[in-house]
Structure formats: structure tokens, C-alpha cells
Amino acid sequence: MSTEPVLRLRDIVTEFATLSGRVRAVNGATYDVLPGRTLGVVGESGSGKSVTVMSALGLLPRTATVRGQALFRGRDLLTMKERELQRVRGRDIGLIFQDPMTALNPVMTIGAQIDETLKRHSTELSRGDRADRIVELLTDVGIPAPRERKDQYPHQFSGGMRQRAMIAMALANRPSLLIADEPTTALDVTVQAQILDLLRRLSDEHGTALVLITHDLGVIAEMADQVVVMYGGRVVESSGVDDLFHASRHPYTRGLLRSMPGTAERRTSLAAIPGAPPDPRQLPSGCAFAPRCDLAAGRDRCLVQPELTVVSTGHRSACHFQDELTQSEEVAG
Known part of the structure; x- marks a missing residue:
């Protein structure tokens, strides 16, 4: 490196x-x-x-x-x-904003918001590939039942889960x-410790x-x-x-x-x-x-x-x- x-x-x-x-x-x-x-x-x-x-x-x-x-x-x-x-x-460069409730669009599903950044920056991915990538990202950040959760809205997520969704969005295109x-x-x-562990693991892995x-x-x-x-x-x-x-x-x-x-x-x-x-x-x-x-x-x-x-x-x-x-x-x- x-x-x-x-x-x-x-x-x-x-x-x-x-x-x-x-x-x-x-x-x-x-x-x-x-x-x-x-x-x-x-x-x-x-x-x-x-x-x-x-x-x-x-x-x-x-x-x-x-x-x-x-x-x-x-x-x-x-x-x-x-x-x-x-x-x-x-x-x-990925950015995790301070307040996920205001950073996330309340009228778009979590999956649609992650898909936006994939469509813009990973143009080689097909629609099916992007859908698989969204599920993979939500799994990586510890969102349970990611296939169902990706079709939910921010208000249906807890504070910790919204922060995880923000991290998934920031990591979608594997930034350096x-x-x-x-x-x-x-x-x-408890949630703070989980988020910090997640950031540490993702930084180490990638x-x-x-x-x-x-x-x-x-x-x-x-x-x-x-x-x-x-x-x-x-x-x-x-x-x-x-x-x-x-x-x-x-x-x-x-x-x-x-x-x-x-x-x-x-x-x-x-x-x-x-x-x-x-x-x-x-x-x-x-x-x-x-x-x-x-x-x-x-x-x-x-x-x-x-x-x-x-x-x-x-x-x-x-x-x-x-x-x-x-x-x-x-x-x-």
C-alpha cells in the first residue's frame, strides 16, 4: 500500500x-x-x-x-x-453526514437512494447487478432482512439503522x-459502539x-x-x-x-x-x-x-x- x-x-x-x-x-x-x-x-x-x-x-x-x-x-x-x-x-470520496434523518430523503426508499449513487458512478452495473449490490451493502453494514428493508423508508428505520444506511450509501462505490x-x-x-466497530471493520477490510x-x-x-x-x-x-x-x-x-x-x-x-x-x-x-x-x-x-x-x-x-x-x-x- x-x-x-x-x-x-x-x-x-x-x-x-x-x-x-x-x-x-x-x-x-x-x-x-x-x-x-x-x-x-x-x-x-x-x-x-x-x-x-x-x-x-x-x-x-x-x-x-x-x-x-x-x-x-x-x-x-x-x-x-x-x-x-x-x-x-x-x-x-464517501461522506457520512452528521444527521442521517435530515440527510436521507424521506420520500424515497433506502434502496432507491443507494441506487442513485450506483447509477451515477458505477455505470457498468446492470439494474439487477445494482439490486444485488444494494442487498450486499445493507448486509455488510448489519441491516437485518436487507431484501425487505431496502424497500422501506427512512422513518421506518431506527436511528442506528439510518446511520448504517448512510454508511452503506457512502461505501457504495468503494471509495478510497x-x-x-x-x-x-x-x-x-450500545449503538455507538456498533457503528464504530462497523467503521473499523470496513476500513480494515477495504x-x-x-x-x-x-x-x-x-x-x-x-x-x-x-x-x-x-x-x-x-x-x-x-x-x-x-x-x-x-x-x-x-x-x-x-x-x-x-x-x-x-x-x-x-x-x-x-x-x-x-x-x-x-x-x-x-x-x-x-x-x-x-x-x-x-x-x-x-x-x-x-x-x-x-x-x-x-x-x-x-x-x-x-x-x-x-x-x-x-x-x-x-x-x-
């Missing part, structure tokens, strides 16, 4: 035109997605996790302006014409890259690269090989999953880890990060996390935006004081 990244995002900047002016939702995001590996993208709501990938895939409204590079197998998605981009989406945007939101713990967007560090610990932490539209830390949990070098990442239940030594209450995420309409000129950071108090260096620099092999951090966060200090037990 090639070690070249399936997707390279470089300096993605995304702005929206609003009545109150330009809003910068993504502010120079850069990261790679490797073949056959799972990249976890984590951060609070509004950090730019989903908007970054939607920018790359051309799925934002016309009020959005996107700059930078999104190289998929060497081709820049941001410079493609819409028709060319439509051939890539759904065939080479699968993007899962909060795939376990609003699912109970060698599919997986981007897992989530706010849940527990999901990251279970699923990811590499992790990108975003804050204020920027990547503030990127590393292997073990380094992130045991040798983090950014105060925001450490704040997220300390706020997780069960990761502190006999604490009776969670350690919350003070303050609130920055307003994208008024991003500070320096470090966006500085107003919430204990290390920044009284230090002028934080008035300058820190660059994402190498800490060690495969580990980068955007903090002026990363050396003060020593690798020997474990933050997750």
Missing part, C-alpha cells in the same frame, strides 16, 4: 459573507490523510472541523469563499469544475477516502482511509491512528494518538483531556476550560486560545500567532510555550 497521503489540505481559509461582515470559520488549516489509516479531527463546536472538509469537497453555500489547496491524489479539489468534482464525490462527520451523534452507547470528525475524545482514543486538534479554525496540535493522550504539547489539548470523565486521579468534578471559544467575526491577532490559557497570562509572546512547529517525529504543536509542557507529564491516566 502506498504511503503517500490520499488527501493533503494546505492552508485552507474559509470565509462566509454575512450581514455583519466576513466571518472566517477556517483560518489556515493544514493536515494529511494517509491511506488505510484513521485520522481523528477533534475540537469544540465552532472550531472548524466540519467546515474544513466541506470546504475541500465544495459542499458549502455560495456565500462561502475558500482559499488554499485540497490535493486528492495530487489533484486540487478546489480548482475542479463542479461537474468534475461531482464525479469524485460519491465515487472516490471516507469522511465521517460526527457519525455517532444522538446514538445510545484499506479505506477514514477521517473521523468528532468532539468525543473517547471515540478518538478507540478509533484514531493520528489526531488533529482544531481551535479557532486552526490546527493547534497534530500527533499520533498515543502522544496526544500521554504527551500533549498544547494547553488546549490538555484542557480537553482534563475535562474528560475518568481521566483524572480521583477528581470529584471535571476540570472545565474557562471562558468560551473565540467569535469567528473577531478573531484575535495572536493566539486564539490565549484568553483561556493559564500559560499566556502576562506574556506578550501570545500576541503573535504561533506557527505549527515540529515537537518530535509526527508531532506538531502551535504554542509558544510547548517546551514548558514536558513530555514526561502525563495528562490522561
Whole structure:
């Protein structure tokens, strides 16, 4: 298997035109997605996790302006014409949306919706072949009685089954890259575990690269090989999953880890990060996390935006004081 990244995002900047002016939702995001590996993208709501990938895939409204590079197998998605981009989406890149109830068409059967993407991208398949492929896909994702279920509508499926149907649709054309945007939101713990097991199995079996967007560090610990932490539209830390949990070098990442239940030594209450995420309409000129950071108090260096620099092999951090966060200090037990 090639070690070249399936997707390279470089300096993605995304702005929206609003009545109150330009809003910068993504502010120079850069990261790679490797073949056959799972990249976890984590951060609070509004950090730019989903908007970054939607920018790359051309799925934002016309009020959005996107700059930078999104190289998929060497081709820049941001410079493609819409028709060319439509051939890539759904065939080479699969996307699992956050809310399957609103992403699925309520007046079309599940089978008809999967058939749409097969007709568009797998034109060599006959109608009978497509019908067999739909049953195969629903079987792979664990839908019981798939021949009968394919003729049912989304409202006849449970939340977990709708999410499985979304995964089946995303995998219909055997993409090399699968993007899962909060795939376990609003699912109970048992169904969440089943969905994560399914994604892991399918990625292992088909060698599919997986981007897992989530706010849940527990999901990251279970699923990811590499992790990108975003804050204020920027990547503030990127590393292997073990380094992130045991040798983090950014105060925001450490704040997220300390706020997780069960990761502190006999604490009776969670350690919350003070303050609130920055307003994208008024991003500070320096470090966006500085107003919430204990290390920044009284230090002028934080008035300058820190660059994402190498800490060690495969580990980068955007903090002026990363050396003060020593690798020997474990933050997750």
C-alpha cells in the first residue's frame, strides 16, 4: 500500500459573507490523510472541523469563499469544475453526514437512494447487478432482512439503522477516502459502539482511509491512528494518538483531556476550560486560545500567532510555550 497521503489540505481559509461582515470559520488549516489509516479531527463546536472538509469537497453555500489547496491524489479539489468534482464525490470520496434523518430523503426508499449513487458512478452495473449490490451493502453494514428493508423508508428505520444506511450509501462505490462527520451523534452507547466497530471493520477490510470528525475524545482514543486538534479554525496540535493522550504539547489539548470523565486521579468534578471559544467575526491577532490559557497570562509572546512547529517525529504543536509542557507529564491516566 502506498504511503503517500490520499488527501493533503494546505492552508485552507474559509470565509462566509454575512450581514455583519466576513466571518472566517477556517483560518489556515493544514493536515494529511494517509491511506488505510484513521485520522481523528477533534475540537469544540465552532472550531472548524466540519467546515474544513466541506470546504475541500465544495459542499458549502455560495456565500462561502475558500482559499488554499485540497490535493486528492495530487489533484486540487478546489480548482475542479463542479461537474468534475461531482464525479469524485460519491465515487472516490464517501461522506457520512452528521444527521442521517435530515440527510436521507424521506420520500424515497433506502434502496432507491443507494441506487442513485450506483447509477451515477458505477455505470457498468446492470439494474439487477445494482439490486444485488444494494442487498450486499445493507448486509455488510448489519441491516437485518436487507431484501425487505431496502424497500422501506427512512422513518421506518431506527436511528442506528439510518446511520448504517448512510454508511452503506457512502461505501457504495468503494471509495478510497471516507469522511465521517460526527457519525455517532444522538446514538445510545450500545449503538455507538456498533457503528464504530462497523467503521473499523470496513476500513480494515477495504484499506479505506477514514477521517473521523468528532468532539468525543473517547471515540478518538478507540478509533484514531493520528489526531488533529482544531481551535479557532486552526490546527493547534497534530500527533499520533498515543502522544496526544500521554504527551500533549498544547494547553488546549490538555484542557480537553482534563475535562474528560475518568481521566483524572480521583477528581470529584471535571476540570472545565474557562471562558468560551473565540467569535469567528473577531478573531484575535495572536493566539486564539490565549484568553483561556493559564500559560499566556502576562506574556506578550501570545500576541503573535504561533506557527505549527515540529515537537518530535509526527508531532506538531502551535504554542509558544510547548517546551514548558514536558513530555514526561502525563495528562490522561
